[in-house]
Amino acid sequence: NAGVTQTPKFQVLKTGQSMTLQCAQDMNHEYMSWYRQDPGMGLRLIHYSVGAGITDQGEVPNGYNVSRSTTEDFPLRLLSAAPSQTSVYFCASGDSATNEKLFFGSGTQLSVL
Amino acid sequence: EDQVTQSPEALRLQEGESSSLNCSYTVSGLRGLFWYRQDPGKGPEFLFTLYSAGEEKEKERLKATLTKKESFLHITAPKPEDSATYLCAVRPGGYNKLIFGAGTRLAVHP
Numbered sequence: 001n002a003g004v005t006q007t008p009k010f011q012v013l014k015t016g017q018s019m020t021l022q023c024a025q026d027m028n029h030e031y032m033s034w035y036r037q038d039p040g041m042g043l044r045l046i047h048y049s050v051g052a053g054i055t056d057q058g059e060v061p062n063g064y065n066v067s068r069s070t071t072e073d074f075p076l077r078l079l080s081a082a083p084s085q086t087s088v089y090f091c092a093s094g095d096s097a098t099n100e101k102l103f104f105g106s107g108t109q110l111s112v113l
Numbered sequence: 114e115d116q117v118t119q120s121p122e123a124l125r126l127q128e129g130e131s132s133s134l135n136c137s138y139t140v141s142g143l144r145g146l147f148w149y150r151q152d153p154g155k156g157p158e159f160l161f162t163l164y165s166a167g168e169e170k171e172k173e174r175l176k177a178t179l180t181k182k183e184s185f186l187h188i189t190a191p192k193p194e195d196s197a198t199y200l201c202a203v204r205p206g207g208y209n210k211l212i213f214g215a216g217t218r219l220a221v222h223p
Contacts, residue, residue: 031209042117042200042213042214043157043200043211044213048210050209059210090156092156100145100147101162102157103159104158106156
């Protein structure tokens with residue numbers, strides 16, 4: 001019963017460093033997405049994918065890259081970390097056509113100093 | 114612009130004291146309104162989907178309702194274990210994304 005697995009749970013970076021947040025799901029969902037959650041602002045969509053090899057931008061894509069080489073994995077890359085990217089990041093997956101019910105991972109808390 | 118506003122930001126209830134959370138939305142071509150529950154340090158957990166005005170769904174002490182401009186999450190006789198942040202989200206027509214509100218933090222005290 002793994003569901004959506006995110007690693008790491010916590011990460012501290014220095015400004016300018018790069019890193020990859022990992023996300024894997026074992027439910028054979030076509031749809032996967034990345035959100036960031038900031039106090040008072042709700043969850044905001046960064047990037048999403050409707051299947052292997054297909055990705056698209058969400059509301060706040062700048063400074064982030066994604067790729068989808070398999071159905072199971074959807075990593076999020078921070079190219080050059082900035083303090084404004086300090087946030088909690090959530091990966092979510094859902095059924096392809098309607099993705100009505102999203103399943104979320106437990107989150108990655110990222111601090112950029 | 115598609116937008117979701119939740120109120121109140123925080124709500125404190127005594128155990129057994131019923132109340133309602135509000136989610137107001139403006140969206141082009143609503144394809145669904147969603148309620149999620151989020152516990153501290155965890156990801157959101159799906160509760161309900163509503164598709165059309167007049168629709169209602171229930172789960173234990175929770176009941177969600179939908180009108181053309183807002184949704185309510187009614188909590189009947191809450192227990193301390195209902196304490197969490199409740200998130201509302203909408204899906205605009207033609208888009209593969211959810212737009213979330215900032216949430217309501219609910220605290221139920223014995």
